[in-house]
Amino acid sequence: MEAVRIAQSAIDSERRQLPHTAIGAYIQAGQLLIEIGRRQAAPHLQEIVKAKALALLQRAEGLSEWTNAVLAKDSSQHALAEAYQQSQQNRYKSMTEKQELVSKMQQDNKNMKEKLSQLALLTKIRGHMKRAVSNHRARKAAQAQTQAESNAQAAAEATQEIMTRRGGFNDVTGEVNEDQQRRETYDGPNDVTGSEEKEEEGGYSKLFPRAPPVQAAGGSPRETQKVELINELHARIGLPQIGHLRKFEPLTRDPMADGKQEELQAELEAAKNEADQLRAAMQEMEQCLQLAAQHQKQRTIKLEQQKVQEFAQVHDELERVREELESERQCGAVALCICEPCHVCEFNVLSGICDYIYRPGLDLSDGSSLAVDQPLLTPTDWFLTEEEITASRGGSPRSGMATYTTGNDVETYSVTKEYFDAVFEDLTTTKEGDRVMMSAWTTDKVPLQPDVDNGSKSQFLDVVVGVIERGGSFKALVWTNKMEALPNIAVRNDMNAIPASSETGEKPLFIFDDRVTSPTASHHQKNIIIASANSTGENDQPVAYVGGIDITSDRWDTPYHNVSAIRDAAGVNSDYDGWLDAHVRIHGPAAKDVATNFLARWNSDYLPTQGLIDDLVNYENPPYSDLAPLNYVSSTTNSSLGHQNVQIVRTFSCKYKHYKEFAPYGEKSLFQARIKALKNAKNYIYIEDQYFILVPELLDVILEVMPTIQRLIVIVEPPSTGLKITGYEKYLFDMVAPIQQLYPNKFQLYTTKSVRNLYIHTKIVVIDDVYLSVGSANWNRRSMTSDSELDANIIDDLTMGSPDGITVLKAARDFRIRKFHEMTGLSYEELDALTFIDAANQLDVAAADNSTIIETFQVEKHTYFAAYTNIIREAADPDDVCDAS
Incomplete structure (x- = not known):
């Protein structure tokens, strides 16, 4: 209608900061609505239109006052803008300087690493050189010692040979020659007297025989032979040759002691001394090298410690600068987005206020200006068709379960006490x-009515x-929950032990x-399904409970x-002081669908807990047999017990190959079904969920x-912290942010106050006070495609009028009002009298009230x-x- 179009243009003009255009549009839209109201026959419609027109005119008046105030403070606003820009420049300059400091520190760190590498290389080369010098000196000393020992050996051998030829005592070796027996008395003629004589035993001649007599050249052949022998010995030890024998004089000491023997002995002593000096020098050098190695090791350790300390200082400084930059970035974000959340709004420099970030498609309406549309009311508008169910099962028809059923008597439980009772x-x-x-x-040994006798x-x-x-009979089929193993095993043991x-x-x-x-x-x-063994009544039907509540602690x-x-x-409390959840009780043909689901899982040919891990965790099962199907003569699709139409919908993974009997x-x-229901929404969607992450x-x-x-x-x-580790905080942001960024005033997001220590475990969707979905499925991908889930989608046959002037369905509206009562603390009667927008606005009021359980969530x-x-x-x-093929 024209008034709505003009009002929307006014909103757009206001968003684009064209206040005068917006004021004119608001006034024009208000005047049009006044004319429309006058033409309405129904008084209540006149009041509604009049109220909306008044709201538009008030908005125009408020915008006019704001414009005047802005014009009056124009100079101060420009000064504020300039000051802000200057502060931004200073902040960016500071950030640039810090970034340059970081770069410089990183370069210094790199240079330090290069110098340390060079120092390590020089130290290594110096060590090699020291080892080379040491090895060279050791080789020289060994060669000198070897040469000295060789010379000494040669001298000893020469002396031995001389003494052997002469016979007698070897001064070098200290041995007496026994081979020649030269120690006996010389048995020849006296070279001086020429007479035969024999020296007394024990005389000097026993050790040193007398030398042959000296005789002139050309003496007897015996003398010539002696000269030759002497010259031969002289040649061996390096003495000069003689031409004749000298005159004999008695020897008082070994003639070799004054000759070559002394030289050889001196050379040998000198060699020994040099060898000892070399050994001492080598020992001293070795000690020096050891000290040098210890010093080098200590220096290396000190350098390493210093390097570690410098690296730690650099790291700390980098971390400090990074934190400062991050802090300034966040402060900058706050400065640009004073109003939270920052992915939705930003600081407007020109106006000096926070404003929404403009994006294509941005809608700033809070929904109050939208006309309330008549929602769809028939089950076929909301439920999947048989063909759609078959398509959701990869082309396999769903046997044994109805497309949907009618005439069910459904009781809804918005709090857990109602369910347990x-x-x-x-x-x-x-x-x-x-x-x-x-x-x-999961399950546990808990009371169903803790408020009665504890x-x-x-x-x-x-x-x-x-x-x-x-x-x-009682049959329980419970998941092998590793997180809740102890209570589950305890219930298993005690239940199976019941006589x-x-x-x-x-x-x-x-x-x-x-x-x-x-x-x-x-x-x-x-x-939970409760059924008769044999039923012959045409209107007899089983009972089934469907929802998100387990019989366990905390619930x-x-x-x-x-x-x-x-x-x-009563021993109910475990981790929390309260629990939000929902369930429904179905008495009618839809309960048969829930029973069919249970029996299909129980009777599957593929038995559970066949793996080794199940034995190790004590999840092994006792032998059990198939269960008979339900024995009812009543209809599987309709009854006259109640007025609710119910469609049972499920999730079974297409990747699991052992659901062949019921979900191949x-x-x-x-x-x-959830996608189809959401597409039908005309006025509102209410979601209460444990996760609400991105699907x-x-x-x-x-x-x-x-x-x-x-x-x-x-x-x-x-x-929770555990879920944050797996990314659930990100996936929640990914679901919420795109909606908030485009529709910030239509999207209301809440959680419970942290001081109350409550847990939201609910899995419900309510649409237009018509459609109600309650079950086990969370708002995440695994519940939609992987985990086994079961929900009941409910459309009532009982209609009623609402304060919005439309027809809605009783079951869904009643459930929504009870949930709003839980969140706001307002009475059922107060909420029942409010339009939906007014009731929704009470959630904002409750979020700011410390006496309620909810608060705004960002x-x-x-x-x-x-x-x-x-x-x-x-x-x-x-x-x-899975592949459709």
Whole structure:
């Protein structure tokens, strides 16, 4: 309509900082709405149009006042802008100087490394040279000692030979020659007297025979022979030759002592002394080298320590500068974006205020100006067709389950206490032959009604005992949850030890199920089915519970989340002081679909826990047999028990090859049903979820409908430290930021106040007060494609009018109001009287109120997000996609 178009142009003009144009457009739109209101016949419509016109005129008036104020302070604003620009320049200059300092320090560090390398090389060369000199000196000393020893040996041999020829005592060796027996008396003529004589024994001649007599040349042949012998000996020891024999004189000492023998002895002594000196020098050099090596080692250690200290100082300085730069970058971001979140807004230098970052498609509307459209009301508009279900299963039809069912009686539980009370009532009233079947992600020995006698009469296992004693059966199929192994194994042991019924012989049976694609995948379905053994009534139907609540610790809580004392006394509290979750109870043909799902998993030919790890972790199962199908004569598609239409949707991975009996190519009906429902949104989408992380297909659909809906409201649990490590903080940002950047005023994002220590575990979607989806599936890829999940999508047949002037459905609207009551603290009656926009605005009020449980939640982008690759994402949040062929 024309007024809406003009109002939108006014908003665009205001965003582009054209206040005068915007004022005129707001006034024109308001006047048009006044004329339209006058033409309305219904009084309440006149009031609505009048209120909207008044709002536009008030906006024009406020904008005019703001414009005047801006003009009045124009000079100061320009001064502020100049001052800001100057501060920015100074900051950038400072950042540049710090970056130059970092570069200089890095270059100095590099130069220091090069000098240390050169020093190490010189030290190595000096060591080689020292070793070469030492080796050379040692070789010279060894050669000298060898030469001296050789000379001494030669002298000894020569002396020995002389003494051998002469006979007698060897002064060099100290031995007496025994071979020639020359120590006997000389038995020849006296060379002086010429007479034969014999010297007395013991005389000198026994050691040194007398020399032959000296005779003139040309003497007797005997003399000639003696001369030749002497000259031969002289030649051997280097003495001059003689021509004749000298006159004999008695010897008082060895003639060799004054000759060559002394020289040889002196040379030998000199060689020995030199050898000793060389050895002493070598020892001294070795000691010096050892000292030098120790000194060099100490110097090297000192240099290394100094280098480490310098490197540490450089590292610390670099880290300090980096932190300063990061701090200034963040401060700069704050300066540019005073209003959070910074991925949505920035500082406007000209106006001096924070403004939204302009992007193509930016819509600053808060949705209040949009007309409320009549939503779709029929089940076929919201539910998948049979063909769409088949397509979601890779072309394999879904047998044994209805496309959707009608006439169900559905009770919705917006808080966990309601669920536990209902389960306790149903399980304690079972009859003989009744069958109870439970699938779970985890379980524990907890009371179902801790607010009654501290839970002493409602312990889970005691309730199971009662089912058996009354002649019923109880079968549990629980995932092999490694994170909750101890409580699960304890429940398994105790449940399987419950005695058999004395009447029917029936025993309860707890079975672990690990039949999933990978160690990180899970069976996440959380259902309880209660069915008769034999039913002949045409309107008899089983009961099934579907949702996000497991019978385990921490779960039981009230809508006010203020019963920590009761939880503590009954042993419910574990890690948190409260729990947000949801479930539904279905009495009707849809319960048969839930039972069919359980029986298909139980009766699969491929048995669970067949691996070694299951034995090691004590997950082995006892023998068990197939279960019979339900025995009902009533319809599998409709009944007259209630007024709710229900479609059961599931997730089974297409990558797992052992679902051949019930999902040979997997199933993604849950994923496709969510996409279809989101596309139908006309007024609002309410999501309460444990994760709300990026699923690209779901993000695309939300961005597609955001221009036409009034609000998107999300209440989410912030990622824990463990989840942050796996990248969930990044994936949450990736889901939230694109919506906030384009529709900042339509998107309301909350979590619970940290001081309350509550945990959001809910998995619900409510659309237009018409469509309600409750189940086990989280808003992540693994729940859409990998983990086994089961949701119930509900469309009511009961219609009602709303304060927005449209027709909605009772079940969805009632559930949404109860959730708003939990979040805001307002009474059901107060919220029931409000339009949706007014009720949604109360969430903002509650977020600022310390007495409520919620607060506004902001996501931030961090640099470490870049570390999370697709490989890491696939491990933490797998996306199981298979070839269509």
